[in-house]
Amino acid sequence: xxxxxxxxxxxxxxxxxxxxxxxxxxxxxxxxxxxxxxxxxxxxxxxxxxxxxxxxxxxxxxxxxxxxxxxxxxxxxxxxxxxxxxxxxxxxxxxxxxxxxxxxxxxxxxxxxxxxxxxxxxxxxxxxxxxxxxxxxxxxxxxxxxxxxxxxxxxxxxxxxxxxxxxxxxxxxxxxxxxxxxxxxxxxxxxxxxxxxxxxxxxxxxxxxxxxxxxxxxxxxxxxxxxxxxxxxxxxxxxxxxxxxxxxxxxxxxxxxxxxxxxxxxxxxxxxxxxxxxxxxxxxxxxxxxxxxxxxxxxxxxxxxxxxxxxxx
Amino acid sequence: xxxxxxxxxxxxxxxxxxxxxxxxxxxxxxxxxxxxxxxxxxxxxxxxxxxxxxxxxxxxxxxxxxxxxxxxxxxxxxxxxxxxxxxxxxxxxxxxxxxxxxxxxxxxxxxxxxxxxxxxxxxxxxxxxxxxxxxxxxxxxxxxxxxxxxxxxxxxxxxxxxxxxxxxxxxxxxxxxxxxxxxxxxxxxxxxxxxxxxxxxxxxxxxxxxxxxxxxxxxxxxxxxxxxxxxxxxxxxxxxxxxxxxxxxxxx
Numbered sequence: 001x002x003x004x005x006x007x008x009x010x011x012x013x014x015x016x017x018x019x020x021x022x023x024x025x026x027x028x029x030x031x032x033x034x035x036x037x038x039x040x041x042x043x044x045x046x047x048x049x050x051x052x053x054x055x056x057x058x059x060x061x062x063x064x065x066x067x068x069x070x071x072x073x074x075x076x077x078x079x080x081x082x083x084x085x086x087x088x089x090x091x092x093x094x095x096x097x098x099x100x101x102x103x104x105x106x107x108x109x110x111x112x113x114x115x116x117x118x119x120x121x122x123x124x125x126x127x128x129x130x131x132x133x134x135x136x137x138x139x140x141x142x143x144x145x146x147x148x149x150x151x152x153x154x155x156x157x158x159x160x161x162x163x164x165x166x167x168x169x170x171x172x173x174x175x176x177x178x179x180x181x182x183x184x185x186x187x188x189x190x191x192x193x194x195x196x197x198x199x200x201x202x203x204x205x206x207x208x209x210x211x212x213x214x215x216x217x218x219x220x221x222x223x224x225x226x227x228x229x230x231x232x233x234x235x236x237x238x239x240x241x242x243x244x245x246x247x248x249x250x251x252x253x254x255x256x257x258x259x260x261x262x263x264x265x266x267x268x269x270x271x272x273x274x275x276x277x278x279x280x281x282x283x284x285x286x287x288x289x290x291x292x293x294x295x296x297x298x299x300x301x302x303x304x305x306x307x308x309x310x311x312x313x
Numbered sequence: 314x315x316x317x318x319x320x321x322x323x324x325x326x327x328x329x330x331x332x333x334x335x336x337x338x339x340x341x342x343x344x345x346x347x348x349x350x351x352x353x354x355x356x357x358x359x360x361x362x363x364x365x366x367x368x369x370x371x372x373x374x375x376x377x378x379x380x381x382x383x384x385x386x387x388x389x390x391x392x393x394x395x396x397x398x399x400x401x402x403x404x405x406x407x408x409x410x411x412x413x414x415x416x417x418x419x420x421x422x423x424x425x426x427x428x429x430x431x432x433x434x435x436x437x438x439x440x441x442x443x444x445x446x447x448x449x450x451x452x453x454x455x456x457x458x459x460x461x462x463x464x465x466x467x468x469x470x471x472x473x474x475x476x477x478x479x480x481x482x483x484x485x486x487x488x489x490x491x492x493x494x495x496x497x498x499x500x501x502x503x504x505x506x507x508x509x510x511x512x513x514x515x516x517x518x519x520x521x522x523x524x525x526x527x528x529x530x531x532x533x534x535x536x537x538x539x540x541x542x543x544x545x546x547x548x549x550x551x552x553x554x555x556x557x558x559x560x561x562x563x564x565x
Contacts, residue, residue, distance in 0.1 A: 049343035056339050060556040060565040061383045062332075062366040065339075066359060072342055073355040080348055118556055118565075168565075176563050284344070292346025294471070295407050298464025305463060 014215055019145035022088040030214050034144055035089050037216065039096045042082035044108035045075045046100070047281050051115040052124060060118060064168070068121060071161050078154045085146040101286050109267065110193050112275030119172050119179075119186035125165015127187075127194040127232065133158045134228050135198070143215035166235065173239035180241070187236065188244045192262040198225040200264065229257050319495040320433070321375045322395065323502055325385070326492070326538070328368030329396035332386060333546070334417065335361035336553055337404055346407055353453060357414075360446040367439045387557040391547050392540045399482035401546045408468065409475030411457045416479065418451035419515050420486050423508045432500040455519055462523020473525055484533025487512075492538075 006025035013020060020026055049072050056072065059065035083093050099105035110128055115121060136158060139151040172183035199205055199221040211217035229248075236243050247260045270278070314322075338358040345351025369382035399417065404410045425447060428440035461468040487505045489497075496502030517527045536542060557563070 046348070053343035056342055057336065057552050058556050062362060062386055064565055066362050066366070069339060069342060069355060069359055069362065073352055076348055076352050171565055176560060178560055179563050288344040288346070292407070294465065294467045295346035298461055298468030302460040302464040
């Protein structure tokens, strides 16, 4: 009987658009779904530091270097808030990291693509962060309080990142012919992987139904993808570069662009671990974690000594 | 050497030292020993790049040939760089990075506190801002040296090894040449000989709290004041400058 009551309270909160807080009762599936989603999101931020980090040493101006470093640092900061939000659901950072490092946990597949030119740094900001914002704006109103609050902060920073990415693209697109070519090449390579970021089409999305019901998500994958395309076409037009899709066309009846679907077999393949950089990304995370082990141990040992001395004194 | 030439070279020396150290430290971003520390070291790196940018911008103005900070950073050869040799040394493990940082932070705090009183307003302004930042950097690096020295056997060994590797590059920080001579007379530059006693005292106290001892009579490397570097700088610049050099007409 009691459980039923708890469930009623939970449902009533959802119905009223109230937040669910860490100490509130919640269905086990809701908790699990959130831990999976939030920790995947945190992992994505952390792994996402790598492809852009690849260009820190080669950023072409001192200002560009400062902006890029600060951006990569922001991503680390987002990872930190998100790990903390996930911990409030009863998991630990070590458990989550372990899942990432052993390849059990997923992270956004987009980061398994390589950054081959400076334009890729721009394209990531413009397209990838743009797509991320589209997902995340909706998550600011997600039903789980700590997640929603983390997302408010993250969204503010992400919109800076998107503007900075678009700024890079602007310099390139209006720059020398070689720069413009670099911008077009980046758009060609990042367009479809970015469309994949919204997840599989609604007709085959296994996790969407519950997520919508629980207000962890508020719009479907296809709705968000459509919105992203509508928004991005005009931005590409301004830059004078072409979205690599022959079927892209305004549909007056739908008041939206028709566009080609990404190659979902590629999507599945990258998720399975066969993307161009899956192995490198995991290796890099493992290397940093492994090489940092003695540092963490030293900090812990010193902390313990301080504690003991305090007790002794 | 004219006053202007000296001021140009002095600003380059300070700017290059910040720039190359930042370039080295930035290799850690995304690869730090744990997330919080990754963020902390990146903060320090950001401060150093910011300082480099201000100093090189000033160098360009002083030179008066219309060169921007980016032209100075990306279109000079290693023989035209005046960064202290200690900054171009490979990061090694985290202990070496940290002890190198502690030696430099200690020097920088003494140095920039004096430079903040310079008769050159621009240098004084940059120095005043830097002092605030370096105070935090020094607290960070010193606390890690103490942690490593008192942590585990491994951390202490690594700290010791790191210190032995960078010690022979610390002497150069105090070297002066004609540039300093001209500028000290004008009340612009800092007389580096006045910093050495305090620096040695602070570093030996730090080592003591980390259970390490000061090496005696070690040979000190030299060269950067004349633009003579090790093999590493050429590689750092090859990477850092690649894109602007490939597209010299481009704006970014």
